[in-house]
Amino acid sequence: MKFSRQTTLRSQATVTGVGVHSGLPVNLTLGPAPVDAGFIFVRTGLDGCDREIRANAESVISTEFATVLGDREGPLVSTAEHVLAALRGMGVDNATIEIDGPEVPIMDGSAAAFVAAIDQAGMFTQSASRRFIQVLKPVQVAMGDSFGELRPYGAGFRAELEIDFTNPAIGRQSYVLDLSSERFRREICRARTFGCVSDVARLWNAGFALGASFENSVVFDETSLLNTEGLRYSDECVRHKVLDVIGDLALAGLPLLGAYRSVRGGHKLNYAVLTALMADRSAWRVIEGETARRSRTHAEAGSGMVGGMIAPAYSPDVS
Template sequence: MKLSRQTTLRSQATVTGVGVHSGLPVSLTIGPAPVDAGYIFIRSGLDGADREVRATAGAVIATEFATVLGDREGPLVSTAEHALAALRGMGVDNAIIEIDGPEVPIMDGSAAAFVAAVDQAGIATQSAARRFIQVLKPVQVAIGDCSGEFRPFAGGFRAEVEIDFANPLIGRQSYCFDLSAERFRREISRARTFGCMNDVARLWSAGFALGASFENSVVFDETRLLNAEGLRFRDECVRHKVLDVVGDLALAGLPIIGAYRSIRGGHKLNHAALTALLSDRSAWRVVESETARRSRTVAEAGSATVGGLIAPAYGPDVS
């Protein structure tokens, strides 16, 4: 367990782009939030007052192609996972995320622009100890031939992701990733969403993916990669699935101490596994950073004496 205090952003930073399905412009601003706030989306551009939703597993209302958050009145924001991955991956615990459209901008299909926004805003340490969800026993789920499992792991958070696509240019790939801000930035944040051209064509004909392009997606046909610049990583596809795992599991509300293994998974599986974990109160506990708690106690004693619609995964949410 990393011994530390909670963090937020020092200031605001804004990214602008287009929604992957609508193709319409959208602006997103990240900024500071109080201790224990987690991640809160504030949606503007609606009739009447702004609406907000805390990014938790209970706020997920769809997972077919992306993580969609909403409330009783309906969906508020989709494609939330890339922004959430950047915040969790860079070690930000509490943030306000203001957005003026129904989709987080797709940017280049990765989390790189959101990591740059975190860098621009800066990270501030808060007074309260960081809290974690610690996995105490294995929890497994399966959807068809896809499976996800949480298990105890003392070294922080580990993602073990395996994909297996019929397309020979993707095929079977696996990646093991121990989360740290440095590794997230270097290994995961620039990995782009991907899909196959026949799936893209079906989505276009159904009125989806109107904002998708070779500038924000890696696209394959049956024999070749269609992006002229090539891949950013030899195994970029599985790395992007790791990115999605980090973003989807940020909906736990707290950072996780444990390992998560995903085989042929996607947003639907990640959400099902997280829901199964959180539903079993014998499978986890909340723990607090001892170092931060001691330092906070000392500080308090001293003061007394002195006076937190859809990414272009072009096809069903499985590998």
């Protein structure tokens, strides 16, 4: 992780697609934003006026199947996690996300199209120092058989995830990522959202997955993968969960210096751990780039890198 200056986009870039849950067409434009702005969604086409909302934990109004942001007047943008993951994963600090529909387009089910848009717009280094939220002590949340934790970690941001499905085509998978733009691009951004055929009717009845298809989702039946093109990675499902974590934790408002571990997690758990951290003012502090660089040096000298995960076996996750 780089600790020097904040970044934004040099110009604008637009992607067009449909919402995976709404099924509605939508245009999304990424663009520059000022120092310390963070990520700002601009919802257009609402009775002739635009509404802005900052992408932070306070703006979350739902985490059922996707992360939904809104205000007192109701929801503004759904399925925000993939574009937020692309911005955070590629090291963008400040950006506007203009959207003319209720949901971020699903594209191919991954964050690859948003990374391509960031590449097209270009990156611009700003004058102010990059700021971070440094985790100072462990914060843990348990939800049934699911568990999530943020803990101090001196070398940037680390994600340690494990999923466990009874479906033999998925099974138990784990992944550890020390986040950098290079590793995000190479290992995470192309991992697609996934689901099971058995869940489709339930999702449709609840008004979700109306735009889902084999072009934007990895689909399994009771025993096997149904996509004829196969998987992009043998462990694509857990990699996509890592992508979701990066997007959900981007709602901290600043890059995190810490390690996030989850077992059988999803959007609801990610948000619960983040809000538990933010609620405990003794568990974190905001630091600037130079302080973060010194903290990393001291941590590496004192304890080195954190080792692999050890997690208990859990029953299947359907989140």
